[in-house]
Amino acid sequence: MRYTPASVSLATALAAALILSAGAASADEIDDRVRAQFLQTTPELCFDAQAAEPDIYNLTYRDAYDGAPEQALRLYRFFCFSGAYNVVHVYFTYTDFVGVQQVFFAVPDFETRCTAGGPDPLDCKATTITTLGMTTVGELVNSAFDPATRTVESRSCWRGLCDASDHGVWVFAGGRFVLKSYEVDATYDGAVDPERIVDFTR
Numbered sequence: 710m711r712y713t714p715a716s717v718s719l720a721t722a723l724a725a726a727l728i729l730s731a732g733a734a735s736a737d738e739i740d741d742r743v744r745a746q747f748l749q750t751t752p753e754l755c756f757d758a759q760a761a762e763p764d765i766y767n768l769t770y771r772d773a774y775d776g777a778p779e780q781a782l783r784l785y786r787f788f789c790f791s792g793a794y795n796v797v798h799v800y801f802t803y804t805d806f807v808g809v810q811q812v813f814f815a816v817p818d819f820e821t822r823c824t825a826g827g828p829d830p831l832d833c834k835a836t837t838i839t840t841l842g843m844t845t846v847g848e849l850v851n852s853a854f855d856p857a858t859r860t861v862e863s864r865s866c867w868r869g870l871c872d873a874s875d876h877g878v879w880v881f882a883g884g885r886f887v888l889k890s891y892e893v894d895a896t897y898d899g900a901v902d903p904e905r906i907v908d909f910t911r
Contacts, residue, residue, distance in 0.1 A: 739783060739803050740763075740765070740785075742803070742808075742809055743763070743783075743785050743801050743803055743809050744763070746801065746809045746811075747763075747785070747787050747799065747801055747811075750811060751789065751799055751847075754789060754790070754799075754848065755787070755788075755789035755790055755797075755799065756790060757788075757789075757790040757791070758787060758788055758789055758790065761787060761788040763785040763786055763787045763788075763801075764785070764786040764854070765783060765784070765785055765786075766783070766784040766786075766854060766856055767781065767782075767783055767784075768781070768782045768783075768784055768856075768859070768881060769781055769782070770782060770881070770882070770883060770884045771883070772883060772884065773883050780804060780806070780884065781804065781805070782802055782803070782804050782884060783802065783803040783804075784800065784801075784802055784812075784854065784881075785800065785801040785802070785803070786798050786799075786800055786852075786853075786854055787799050787800070787801065789848055793869065794866050794868075794869045794871070795850045795851055795865060795866055796850070796851055797848050797849070797850055798848065798849055798852050799811065799812075799847060799848045799849075800812035800814075800849070800854075800861070804884070811847055812847075812886060813845040813846065813847050814845060814846055814847075814849060814861070814863075814877070814879055814886060814888065815843055815844075815845055815879075815887075815888040816843070816844060816845065816846050816877060816888070816891065817840045817841075817842070817843055817844075817891050817906055817907050818840070818841045818842045818843060818844045819838055819839060819840050819841060819893060819906060820838075820839050820841060821836045821837070821838050821839075821893070821895040822836060822837050822839070823835070823836055824836060824837055830873075830897060831897045832897075833895075833896055833897065834896060834898060835896060836895040836896055838893050838895055838904055838906055840906050840907070849861065849863035849877075850863055850864070850865035850866075851863060851864045851865060851866065852864075858880075859880060859881040859882075860878055860879065860880050860881070860889075861878070861879045861881075861886060862876070862877070862878050862879075863876065863877045864876045867897075868897065870897075870899065871901065872894065872896075872897055872898060872899050872900055872901055873894050873895060873896060873897045874893075874894050874901075874903065875891070875892065875893045875894075875903075876891070876892045876893075876894075876903060877890070877891045877892075878890045878891075887909075888907060888909065889908075889909050889910050890905060890907055890908050890909065890910050891905070891906055891907035892904060892905045892906065893906055
């Protein structure tokens with residue numbers, strides 16, 4: 710399905726209606742439950758988040774198996790903390806079936822090696838990037854959720870110029886966020902020229 714502003718609004722309304730169906734908890738009760746879980750789960754990491762209100766999105770999805778009914782999911786994006794040029798968020802979801810869950814995002818585990826320039830990373834002019842495997846993270850840097858494409862994007866700047874960074878894209882599908890691409894720019898050369906090390910977009 711291609712998502713247009715009209716279809717996004719319709720899907721959001723449907724998701725909200727499903728969550729608030731007969732016998733389900735109210736939206737306020739659900740939100741309070743998720744906030745409490747967020748504060749309990751991340752008190753040390755998200756030290757600056759006590760008064761933060763989450764961004765909330767109502768989504769619908771179907772499980773992969775044939776004939777699965779449409780289900781509702783409520784997505785929460787919580788501010789965690791910020792630094793000089795990076796802002797960290799964590800994500801939670803709520804469904805009637807599972808309840809509250811923190812979202813963990815798949816990311817590649819990688820290492821970089823300077824192949825041209827000095828030993829100081831700031832003097833490195835070229836690198837090789839080796840993907841060692843996959844892991845997960847519970848927080849994303851400079852991230853945003855786009856309800857039109859149902860994607861989360863994150864770009865972590867390794868310094869203020871953001872000429873060295875990593876960038877991930879995850880798509881909401883089947884009730885979970887699936888990694889589609891990941892890029893790394895490992896040289897502090899003043900240019901934004903990342904290398905894609907994970908690509909499931911084809």
